[in-house]
Amino acid sequence: MMGQNTGFFNPAGTKSLIVFVVLALAWIVGFASRLFAVIRFESIIHEFDPWFNYRSTAYMVKHGFYDFLNWFDERAWYPLGRIVGGTVYPGLMITSGSIHYVLSLLNIPTNIRDVCVFLAPLFSGLTAISTYLLTKELWSQGAGLFAACFIAIVPGYISRSVAGSYDNEGIAIFALMFTYYLWIKAVKTGSVFWATWCALVYFYMVSAWGGYVFIINLIPLHVFVLILMNRFSQRIYVAYNTFFIVGLICSMQIPFVGFQPVKTSEHMAAAGVFALLQAVALLKYLHTFLSKSEFKYFFFLTASHVNDERVFIILYAVSAVYFAGVMVRLMLTLTPCVCVLAAIAFSRLFELYLKEEQTTTNESETEDKNGRLYDKAGKIRRMRHEQPSSKEEGLGMNIRSIVVVAVLMMLMMFAVHCTWVTSNAYSSPSIVLASYRPDGGRNILDDFREAYYWLWQNTAEDATVMSWWDYGYQIAGMANRTTLVDNNTWNNSHIALVGKAMSSNETAAYEIMTNLNVDYVLVIFGGVIGYSGDDINKFLWMVRIAEGEHPNDIRESDYFTERGEFRVDSEGSPTLLNCLMYKLSYYRFGDLKFDYHTPAGFDRTRNAQIGNKDFDLTYLEEAYTSEHWLVRIYRVKKPDEFNRPRIPYNERKIKRRSSKSVSKKSSSKKKKGSIKHKPKVVKGQKPTK
Numbered sequence: 001m002m003g004q005n006t007g008f009f010n011p012a013g014t015k016s017l018i019v020f021v022v023l024a025l026a027w028i029v030g031f032a033s034r035l036f037a038v039i040r041f042e043s044i045i046h047e048f049d050p051w052f053n054y055r056s057t058a059y060m061v062k063h064g065f066y067d068f069l070n071w072f073d074e075r076a077w078y079p080l081g082r083i084v085g086g087t088v089y090p091g092l093m094i095t096s097g098s099i100h101y102v103l104s105l106l107n108i109p110t111n112i113r114d115v116c117v118f119l120a121p122l123f124s125g126l127t128a129i130s131t132y133l134l135t136k137e138l139w140s141q142g143a144g145l146f147a148a149c150f151i152a153i154v155p156g157y158i159s160r161s162v163a164g165s166y167d168n169e170g171i172a173i174f175a176l177m178f179t180y181y182l183w184i185k186a187v188k189t190g191s192v193f194w195a196t197w198c199a200l201v202y203f204y205m206v207s208a209w210g211g212y213v214f215i216i217n218l219i220p221l222h223v224f225v226l227i228l229m230n231r232f233s234q235r236i237y238v239a240y241n242t243f244f245i246v247g248l249i250c251s252m253q254i255p256f257v258g259f260q261p262v263k264t265s266e267h268m269a270a271a272g273v274f275a276l277l278q279a280v281a282l283l284k285y286l287h288t289f290l291s292k293s294e295f296k297y298f299f300f301l302t303a304s305h306v307n308d309e310r311v312f313i314i315l316y317a318v319s320a321v322y323f324a325g326v327m328v329r330l331m332l333t334l335t336p337c338v339c340v341l342a343a344i345a346f347s348r349l350f351e352l353y354l355k356e357e358q359t360t361t362n363e364s365e366t367e368d369k370n371g372r373l374y375d376k377a378g379k380i381r382r383m384r385h386e387q388p389s390s391k392e393e394g395l396g397m398n399i400r401s402i403v404v405v406a407v408l409m410m411l412m413m414f415a416v417h418c419t420w421v422t423s424n425a426y427s428s429p430s431i432v433l434a435s436y437r438p439d440g441g442r443n444i445l446d447d448f449r450e451a452y453y454w455l456w457q458n459t460a461e462d463a464t465v466m467s468w469w470d471y472g473y474q475i476a477g478m479a480n481r482t483t484l485v486d487n488n489t490w491n492n493s494h495i496a497l498v499g500k501a502m503s504s505n506e507t508a509a510y511e512i513m514t515n516l517n518v519d520y521v522l523v524i525f526g527g528v529i530g531y532s533g534d535d536i537n538k539f540l541w542m543v544r545i546a547e548g549e550h551p552n553d554i555r556e557s558d559y560f561t562e563r564g565e566f567r568v569d570s571e572g573s574p575t576l577l578n579c580l581m582y583k584l585s586y587y588r589f590g591d592l593k594f595d596y597h598t599p600a601g602f603d604r605t606r607n608a609q610i611g612n613k614d615f616d617l618t619y620l621e622e623a624y625t626s627e628h629w630l631v632r633i634y635r636v637k638k639p640d641e642f643n644r645p646r647i648p649y650n651e652r653k654i655k656r657r658s659s660k661s662v663s664k665k666s667s668s669k670k671k672k673g674s675i676k677h678k679p680k681v682v683k684g685q686k687p688t689k
Helices: 002-008 011-032 036-040 049-063 065-069 091-105 112-138 141-153 169-189 192-208 212-228 234-251 265-287 292-298 308-326 328-354 361-370 377-384 390-424 447-458 469-479 492-503 506-515 535-549 580-586 659-665
Strands: 433-436 442-445 464-466 520-524 620-625 631-636
Touching (some): 011 112, 049 065, 049 469, 091 169, 169 212, 169 328, 212 265, 234 265, 447 620, 447 631, 469 520, 492 535, 492 580, 506 631, 520 580
Antiparallel strands (some): 433 442, 520 631
């Protein structure tokens, strides 16, 4: 019976069960903590770029993958258009489309929008598992479990993976960590199998996110440092050669990447290390025929008690910290590394303070065998205190209990902090705003979707909408209308033309709008509710971009006061108070009075009373203003509506005679000139005509 009980309660099986339960809980907690936005509002796509990704995914699901690769979007960048298939990373769309296809095969009816909304929370669980696998290869299984729990709830990763955040980073971090795991596996085994899988996952990473450049520079850096540390081996040679060749060929199959891996500077480090590796391998081969002392000068950096995989995590940490300091958005690449290092620290801490004293030789040998890569100071300490007194043992237990409780409290506070940050900072979609009343209740401000729905229902299907580029993806995704510029920002001159129209007076702006066949103009105005992200606060960027392309027509200094201030009140610049953006934002706003404490036309965002209240629009008319005045839409009048013929643009230019033509028509120097009706002047008399 004892033997049966021992077989039933297999320690290895129990350990595997614990690992499975912890990883499953990490996946569930990570998925659930990203659903605050769905619970508070509804299943909706957030931000700006995710709307283009969703629209592209819906197009691919409807028309097929090959039509998606050849898709020319005539509704974007009118009248230029955009080639979509060759200007995007298609991995995100392919992933969502594949999941939708599998669900359809299983007769599970699912809207593609729901797949897009929940894709990032779903991949957060895969990221936790890949982080566990990487940390396990670097240190231990316990550290891997800590890392999985940390990455599941850490705010640095949640900020880009909440429900509705349908962006490339949602799946790219999983691909990043899984590529690193397979690379470490390939280095430790020297297997072509693992190196090939590493290259294939790297190919998926290339298709999903432009941050793949971080991988293709970190892995060569790892190999280069190992060579400097005199840790070159056949395993590294096989792993890197396989990864580089297969990864290079696969990455060039992405249309948006193309030949960049063999042409651009950010990929040259990988090629340089590949060439260096061949040279080192040749030297190692020659070393078999020559003495060892002849080759010492090739390797000038050596270290002891370090293995190949730990060198990798050190390089990962240093490079990620540097790039996160250069660009705060790259904090996303630093977050997994911090989770891995923190997991190693906590795992080692619990290993030291929860381990029972071992006195038997067999247990010591087993422990030494399992932890041969780690510090053996613990073994020496046990030998020195092999028979501690009862007083010392009690004191040691108390100290260990205090430390363990303190660490558990720290982890609990970390979990609470992550949940609070996720709930309050990263679960509010920018397209739906919320405010809180004094009694704690919430007010939902849904002006964006109201305005886009109005555009969809009340405008012609071929209508063209002019707005600043920030809202291009949302207009195309929700209103399904043609836009002049969007968030792709590939054509600076076209953006500058829109900025020039917004910065010019109404007459000059009308000439630009009629030339571009604009039907409606959309502006964002936050003066009523105090929304600081409106177009007036972005206006100087429109002026600067327009000045870069049209310096003779637009000058930034004209929009400041003589004291160099940007003001919207009566002391503001006349150029600003009469430009199109100012008029479209503040039209009829001068008659609006909020309370008895503020005058009519008081801008809550700028905390100022507007300077230009009494004006009318000549070439545009108000078509729609949302409930809280956050979105304002104006219709551009046609030339025949006010008996103004439309003049072609090339005929609007003023033809001036050149100086040469004037000189040719001038009279000859020999011929005297005459003045008609010259009065006759006689000295001493009045002139007579």
